[in-house]
Amino acid sequence: MKQPTIREIPGGITAAKGIRAAGVYCGIKKTKPALSPDERLDLALIVSDRPATVAGVTTSNRSKAAPVLLCEQQLKGGRFSAIVANSGNANACTGRQGEQDAVQMRDRLARLLDRPPSEVFVASTGVIGQRLPIAKVLSGVREGVGLLSTEGGEAAARAIMTTDTCSKEAAVSFELDGQPVVIGGIAKGSGMIAPHLATMLCFVGTDAQISASLLRRVLRRTVDRSFNAITVDGCMSTNDTVLLFANGRSDTPPLKAGTPECDVFEEALLRVLSRLARMIVKDGEGATKLIRVEVMGTRTARDATVAAKAIANSSLVKTAFFGEDCNWGRIMSAIGASGIRFDPGLVEISVDQIPVVRKGLGLGTAAERRAAARMRRPELDLTVDLRGGMGRAVILTTDLSEAYVRINAGYRS
């Protein structure tokens, strides 16, 4: 098989065949008169014209929101018809009442679409610990069903935003057996946890034909390399959810595990998820820089991930990047405190390709000044080689600015 080209194309969740979406304002978000109706959308609907297979990954936070618990239950069935997702209220820490509200959202959409409730998914993002205004949400669902269209993906992307400063869409196209296949998705998130407004959400649809069990395996692997490899503030939300559905509308043959075709599909999916994950970091609360932290030379891949996350989550490393100060001692200290085994006397550190540490020793103030100049860039690489093995990991992170504190301290005031 000739290796097919994966092309990035415009659009998001409605890019693939047989998917309609809508975004409406139903009254959950506070109405700010200064905002246009488009800016305060708070309810998204996504519908597959024919039943699809589905796979999902949800937060491992033990304080799971009601829609997450419902979602986990529905995922066992592996069948998908639609998603209803609201922003402005996380429906988390809301007890039995919250569970009933999520079920009502599901049942209302199922009835309006004439699909089984077991194929309808619910997601929420926003304030923790407050009850949903369920009557408003249910009328919003009815209004949204009337607006469903293949052009509605952008409105749906906007309707799931909370502290996000921009909507997040990505799509790719490639050919299988001479037929075009599309994968498209939307995401929200401005921090692994956004302030009070908890949550990262991501919905992806494709017209490929693939079983739910294979979809699960492919999704798990690609999420590990995309959403599980980003951090803004090291906090995991109560609502994180990634849903991927496949409706087979491309008319390509069913994908089989271990075939070149399935590898192409996985590569294309990773492209979409990585682009969406990168958009979330880039839009991180108060972030002025996107930093790609690469750790190599560890004994195992897991050690590399542990070290890269220790660096990416260190408040001292992140404030140094904000201050554009090549303070490599903080990086050495973060790795040392991470718990992994390594020889500090072998460490090499480069900032955006400028070496600043070799054999565990600084290369002098001239090198640090050159590196500091690179730190002014909005996107840069931090490379750490522990020279003790073949382990390697990459984590995307942001700097830590005064604006992060301001956003998170001042949210309710």
Added chain:
Amino acid sequence: MKQPTIREIPGGITAAKGIRAAGVYCGIKKTKPALSPDERLDLALIVSDRPATVAGVTTSNRSKAAPVLLCEQQLKGGRFSAIVANSGNANACTGRQGEQDAVQMRDRLARLLDRPPSEVFVASTGVIGQRLPIAKVLSGVREGVGLLSTEGGEAAARAIMTTDTCSKEAAVSFELDGQPVVIGGIAKGSGMIAPHLATMLCFVGTDAQISASLLRRVLRRTVDRSFNAITVDGCMSTNDTVLLFANGRSDTPPLKAGTPECDVFEEALLRVLSRLARMIVKDGEGATKLIRVEVMGTRTARDATVAAKAIANSSLVKTAFFGEDCNWGRIMSAIGASGIRFDPGLVEISVDQIPVVRKGLGLGTAAERRAAARMRRPELDLTVDLRGGMGRAVILTTDLSEAYVRINAGYRS
């Protein structure tokens, strides 16, 4: 035996009998003309008039500074005569040269005091990755020896400060067999890691008579309940060192493990260490509040510590405290993400004795407003009961303010 009273007394490291100290300016710290000579002391000496037993606890960071490596080696001997400690330079990530410099400091002081080098300890705190100006340090040692006195404790406390805004001393007195016994100490630290100027240091001297092996066991237990129960930014330094020496000058009988006398000694030591630890949190970088996080009702004590540290280190919880916002959803989320097992439907949360969550549900905006009013206090309690067992832990922490970012981003500029 009648339970003796433990009294807090003025003074610090020279409060116990037979201990002299000094603080000098030797030229490591940048001279700021605006500062008086007292404000820029950068070299401390502490000497026990007769050889003492010693125990120590050092950082578990794998990137250990040269003086820490030397210290760990010397601690095996269990004998103590003196400490030389400098601020302004951590002598960390300095390779073999750094190790030679630490040995030179030790040998110079040993020769001047005519004591075995194996009984002289070295500590450093300050910038990582730069060589010590060793000639200046060695002249400083000579000058300091000439200034040693039983009044020198305060100068020594000031000479180990880096970003600290105040010096940290504590001492207690109690009676054993009708004889007064004193434990006194000094500490520095303004963050588990201070900016660039890494390190928490603590030196404690007592005139009790106690073997090195018993001293080790008592120190390990009391450090777990004091310095290991505080956090400012969740970062562990390359230089953290606690040294405790006992010179027996009180003429009380040797302490024996498991006796009421030894329990009193341990209680008194805990008092000194806890006071010093609390001073460090209180002086945390940019901190506006000291928060006592108590978690109870976990399956094990370890689970309680894990949950309390997850809360105490969460950037979102800390910014909420800075903003005086009773944002309990962030606390629920931090516990949920900590990895411990618990039932979210049983959680109770109080802020300074005001209940805000019961059975996992919020108690409403009136309760939150009352709690938020309490959050204006400079010192407050956060109590979390998971109602699932007998585990319990307390961690002291600070809020996270814009000043923390400013201090750490702007340090070198």
